[in-house]
Amino acid sequence: MELPAKYSPxxxxxxxxxxxxxxxxFHSEPDEREPYxxxxxxxxxxxxxxxxxxxxxxxxxxxxxKARMDGKNACWVPGTDHASIATESKVVAxxxxxxxxxxxxxxxxxxxxxxxxxxxxxxxxxNQLRKLGASCDWDRTKFTMDPDLSEAVINTFVxxxxxxxxxRGIRMVNWDPVGHTAxxxxxxxxxxxxxxxxxxxxxxxxxxxxxxxKYIIIATTRPETIMADAAVCxxxxxxxxxxxxxxxxxxPLINKEIPIIEDSYVEMGFGTGCLxxxxxxxxxxxxxxxxxxxxxxxxxxxxxxxxxKAQILVGEDRFEARKKIEKMLQEAGNLEKTEDYTSPxxxxxxxxxxxxxxxxxxxxxKMEALAKDALESVESGKVKLIPDKYRNTYRxxxxxxxxxxxxxxxxxxxxxxxxxxxxxxxxxAASPEEALEEARKLDSTVTAGVLRQDDDxxxxxxxxxxxxxxxxxxxKAGHPExxxxxxxxxxxxxxxxxxxxDILFFWVARMIMAGNEFMNxxxxxxxxxxxxxxxxxxxxxxxTLGNSPDPLELIDKYGADGVRLxxxxxxxxxxxxxxxxxxVEQGRNFCNKIWNAYRLMRGWSVDExxxxxxxxxxxxxxxxxxxxxxxxEVEDHYSKFRISDALMCxxxxxxxxxxxxxxxxxxxxxxxxxxxxxxxxxxxxxxxxLKMIHPFMPFITExxxxxxxxRKEGETIMLQRMPVSSSYDAGFISRFEMACEAVVAIRxxxxxxxxxxxxxxxxxxRGDFPEDMLPVVMKLANVSSVEKSTESGDASGVTFMVxxxxxxxxxxxxxxxxxxxxxxxxxxxxxxxxxxxxxxxxSNEKFVSGAPEQxxxxxxxxxxxxxxxxxxxxxxIEALKGGK
RNA sequence: GGGAGCUUAGCUCAGUUGGUUUAGAGCGUCUGCCUUACAAGCAGAGGGUCGGGGGUUCGACUCCCUCAGCUCCCACCA
Numbered sequence: 032m033e034l035p036a037k038y039s040p041x042x043x044x045x046x047x048x049x050x051x052x053x054x055x056x057f058h059s060e061p062d063e064r065e066p067y068x069x070x071x072x073x074x075x076x077x078x079x080x081x082x083x084x085x086x087x088x089x090x091x092x093x094x095x096x097k098a099r100m101d102g103k104n105a106c107w108v109p110g111t112d113h114a115s116i117a118t119e120s121k122v123v124a125x126x127x128x129x130x131x132x133x134x135x136x137x138x139x140x141x142x143x144x145x146x147x148x149x150x151x152x153x154x155x156x157x158n159q160l161r162k163l164g165a166s167c168d169w170d171r172t173k174f175t176m177d178p179d180l181s182e183a184v185i186n187t188f189v190x191x192x193x194x195x196x197x198x199r200g201i202r203m204v205n206w207d208p209v210g211h212t213a214x215x216x217x218x219x220x221x222x223x224x225x226x227x228x229x230x231x232x233x234x235x236x237x238x239x240x241x242x243x244x245k246y247i248i249i250a251t252t253r254p255e256t257i258m259a260d261a262a263v264c265x266x267x268x269x270x271x272x273x274x275x276x277x278x279x280x281x282x283p284l285i286n287k288e289i290p291i292i293e294d295s296y297v298e299m300g301f302g303t304g305c306l307x308x309x310x311x312x313x314x315x316x317x318x319x320x321x322x323x324x325x326x327x328x329x330x331x332x333x334x335x336x337x338x339x340k341a342q343i344l345v346g347e348d349r350f351e352a353r354k355k356i357e358k359m360l361q362e363a364g365n366l367e368k369t370e371d372y373t374s375p376x377x378x379x380x381x382x383x384x385x386x387x388x389x390x391x392x393x394x395x396x397k398m399e400a401l402a403k404d405a406l407e408s409v410e411s412g413k414v415k416l417i418p419d420k421y422r423n424t425y426r427x428x429x430x431x432x433x434x435x436x437x438x439x440x441x442x443x444x445x446x447x448x449x450x451x452x453x454x455x456x457x458x459x460a461a462s463p464e465e466a467l468e469e470a471r472k473l474d475s476t477v478t479a480g481v482l483r484q485d486d487d488x489x490x491x492x493x494x495x496x497x498x499x500x501x502x503x504x505x506x507k508a509g510h511p512e513x514x515x516x517x518x519x520x521x522x523x524x525x526x527x528x529x530x531x532x533d534i535l536f537f538w539v540a541r542m543i544m545a546g547n548e549f550m551n552x553x554x555x556x557x558x559x560x561x562x563x564x565x566x567x568x569x570x571x572x573x574x575t576l577g578n579s580p581d582p583l584e585l586i587d588k589y590g591a592d593g594v595r596l597x598x599x600x601x602x603x604x605x606x607x608x609x610x611x612x613x614x615v616e617q618g619r620n621f622c623n624k625i626w627n628a629y630r631l632m633r634g635w636s637v638d639e640x641x642x643x644x645x646x647x648x649x650x651x652x653x654x655x656x657x658x659x660x661x662x663x664e665v666e667d668h669y670s671k672f673r674i675s676d677a678l679m680c681x682x683x684x685x686x687x688x689x690x691x692x693x694x695x696x697x698x699x700x701x702x703x704x705x706x707x708x709x710x711x712x713x714x715x716x717x718x719x720x721l722k723m724i725h726p727f728m729p730f731i732t733e734x735x736x737x738x739x740x741x742r743k744e745g746e747t748i749m750l751q752r753m754p755v756s757s758s759y760d761a762g763f764i765s766r767f768e769m770a771c772e773a774v775v776a777i778r779x780x781x782x783x784x785x786x787x788x789x790x791x792x793x794x795x796x797r798g799d800f801p802e803d804m805l806p807v808v809m810k811l812a813n814v815s816s817v818e819k820s821t822e823s824g825d826a827s828g829v830t831f832m833v834x835x836x837x838x839x840x841x842x843x844x845x846x847x848x849x850x851x852x853x854x855x856x857x858x859x860x861x862x863x864x865x866x867x868x869x870x871x872x873x874s875n876e877k878f879v880s881g882a883p884e885q886x887x888x889x890x891x892x893x894x895x896x897x898x899x900x901x902x903x904x905x906x907x908i909e910a911l912k913g914g915k
Numbered sequence: 916g917g918g919a920g921c922u923u924a925g926c927u928c929a930g931u932u933g934g935u936u937u938a939g940a941g942c943g944u945c946u947g948c949c950u951u952a953c954a955a956g957c958a959g960a961g962g963g964u965c966g967g968g969g970g971u972u973c974g975a976c977u978c979c980c981u982c983a984g985c986u987c988c989c990a991c992c993a
Binding site for chain 2: 034036037038203221224226228249250251252253264297298301302303304305306307308309312313314315316317318372374375376377385386388420421423424427428431532535567569600601603606607609611613614616617619620621622623624626627628629630631632633634667671673675676679682683690691694698701702775778779781782783785787788789834861864865868869872875876877878879880881882883885886889890892893896897
């Protein structure tokens with residue numbers, strides 16, 4: 032069968048993926064082998080594959096495929112996350128587009144829609160991962176809201192509640208007025224935002240609620256909250272305001288009388304030194320309020336609108352209200368001035384709404400003890416972060432963590448298993464039946480009908496922190512005393528986790544907490560933190576910028592192997608990835624190179640009579656050494672998670688060493704056959720190279736490996752053993768490189784002089800050139816005769832140095848003596864400078880006595896080599912001058 | 916406001932406890948080639964006083980100090 036000149040991935044990739052699936056090569060069951068486990072960072076169930084997923088999952092796949100080929104029992108568990116707030120807001124938006132308001136639906140009706148949506152869109156992303164070549168064990172696919180995984184979440188809640196770690200209380204939380212839910216501290220993103228500083232006049236009260244003509248000025252960014260003011264606060268040491276002590280002021284517009292209080296929290300130098308205290312709408316103010324027993328007036332509702340307690344502007348959105356109240360204040364004579372002001376404002380990670388600090392009843396998980404252990408896990412090295420600069424960030428977070436607000440005012444998610452008695456007391460239990468039993472202990476008259484379950488669901492991360500446990504064993508989470516099942520005992524702890532640093536705290540840290548709590552062991556050994564995928568200008572990929580390529584389109588255009596390579600080529604751990612389509616093109620080109628190297632080899636016919644040419648013998652010996660050298664290097668890179676370095680080593684081994692040097696050396700003359708020994712050696716090398724490339728480019732390597740020879744039923748490159756490095760002769764490699772230098776030099780001369788490759792040249796060598804490498808020079812530089820000489824070359828040819836050996840190519844009539852002289856002079860000058868620097872070192876007493884012996888010896892060798900080169904150059908110059 | 920990190924060729928980055936022929940790679944650039952595996956290719960070439968300054972050392976891209984620029988993380992919005 033004739034192979035086309037270009038590799039076409041389209042049909043090939045689907046064919047092999049289907050075949051891998053059919054043969055169950057991705058499936059893992061516990062056995063006597065060493066396990067290698069990865070759990071996927073579960074993408075949002077309704078998500079669509081983007082470049083970040085490509086990066087992450089390609090890295091995961093490389094690691095898994097490599098481990099599999101190292102003979103380990105590799106298991107990559109896939110799945111999706113229910114992503115409560117993200118999914119719920121998508122469903123709400125979709126319903127709204129259809130004219131349905133969430134408010135008009137019951138919980139059950141809404142969830143029915145949500146599940147329908149999940150069934151329709153859920154899992155799209157998992158199919159997309161298949162296109163990428165991800166070798167996940169699909170039989171183990173999990174979803175964080177699978178019934179048994181949800182059960183694990185509920186059990187975990189009950190467990191922590193009984194342990195006294197979970198409590199319920201009214202606290203100031205981050206309220207998302209668009210998502211209509213509380214969010215955790217980690218879900219709030221602070222961004223510097225330009226706003227205005229409003230300087231407002233608060234008139235002093237005459238004691239009867241009437242304004243006097245005296246006033247103080249208060250600077251605020253939130254004039255719409257003044258109706259909720261409970262006091263005005265000054266610093267007790269602020270002499271400017273001592274006259275205010277004991278007085279009362281009136282809130283503008285509503286003329287409500289509030290006291291002047293003193294608290295050292297107020298900074299005298301900031302603003303006007305007078306702070307309006309609004310306990311319901313500011314965290315600090317809330318704290319001050321507690322200290323001074325101030326009343327709390329909450330004037331903002333779930334949607335961020337002013338409520339009736341505000342008395343004015345009722346029903347207005349907070350930002351609308353701000354605009355309107357500015358005008359009203361101005362008209363009333365209360366607005367002194369406004370000025371531009373930039374300050375950090377919190378935004379919801381999910382909805383991008385400005386977060387409203389708000390008092391509400393929420394559930395919390397105490398973090399102190401959990402964080403302490405999780406910190407220890409990283410500090411002690413039980414979990415390694417790669418790159419380890421993240422250890423600092425991690426420590427800082429762990430040492431400053433606050434209790435985790437785990438309740439969300441949403442419906443999509445695991446519902447909090449707290450059940451309220453009619454009198455307001457509550458019980459926590461894993462099921463309504465158990466809850467009823469518990470409730471009856473409090474009040475024997477309680478019936479199932481009156482017991483009301485908490486409306487809130489749990490934060491998504493409260494389920495995904497169990498992921499490395501619950502994908503294997505759903506009972507163990509929540510039951511640390513239980514025996515792990517067979518899978519969990521075998522696969523836990525997992526080996527490596529590949530994820531982005533943006534979820535280091537959301538997810539990674541909390542998985543470590545859950546692992547320590549329920550397994551008494553960390554969930555993974557290594558956490559490889561990737562960078563963020565950006566475009567080549569360094570901008571984040573975003574829909575609005577339109578700079579985010581669709582991975583599936585790229586796969587269609589270049590093949591999955593090409594996309595994987597393009598992604599990996601620019602990937603170093605922890606650094607942002609500047610992605611550009613040209614890299615994928617490079618990946619596609621590499622596929623083609625491999626394809627064509629195979630076409631060349633496959634086109635050879637073995638001539639049983641032929642003996643092995645000398646050049647081929649050298650090539651085979653050399654590539655054997657080189658292969659082992661690179662294997663060792665690659666193994667080292669893998670061990671340090673330098674995946675793109677490992678790839679680059681292999682890329683160069685294939686392209687430069689194998690194709691450009693090795694194949695050119697063993698290639699038989701046109702029309703001639705190849706000797707059997709060389710053919711078989713070449714096929715064996717090609718086989719090794721395919722295996723080395725396979726983790727990066729699974730499809731083309733399977734295609735060619737299968738094409739190389741008739742394979743047994745169900746035999747796949749996926750499950751072949753990765754070649755391992757054995758000893759090699761570094762001296763041989765170095766001698767070969769010297770021959771290559773000579774070849775490059777002669778090719779350069781050809782190009783300069785316009786000599787065709789076909790025309791054989793003679794070569795004269797003066798000095799110690801390795802005899803065994805001469806066939807390499809002769810074949811690749813087309814040298815027809817070599818002569819040893821003690822004479823320097825003269826003006827009838829070109830002289831050049833290869834290391835310390837002088838070489839000369841006679842070229843009668845083609846030599847420009849002046850030009851050659853200038854070249855030699857320049858080389859001589861350079862060499863003399865070098866010698867001077869070496870000698871400067873050697874003449875330094877302190878260097879000779881202080882530096883290690885081998886360093887000094889090296890300098891002496893440099894000196895000797897340099898002297899020898901200078902001698903050669905000088906002789907050449909003389910000879911050239913003599914021949915003028 | 917607090918903390919961490921980065922700055923090496925036109926671009927993206929290596930440089931692994933300071934010494935390996937006076938800094939390496941990939942891409943891009945330039946020159947010459949449609950040579951019968953591959954123009955998605957082949958052959959060759961050019962390109963950096965390692966951000967500035969100072970210090971330690973026999974020796975600094977590598978360690979310390981300092982200045983400048985960039986990035987990220989954390990932080991309760993007067």
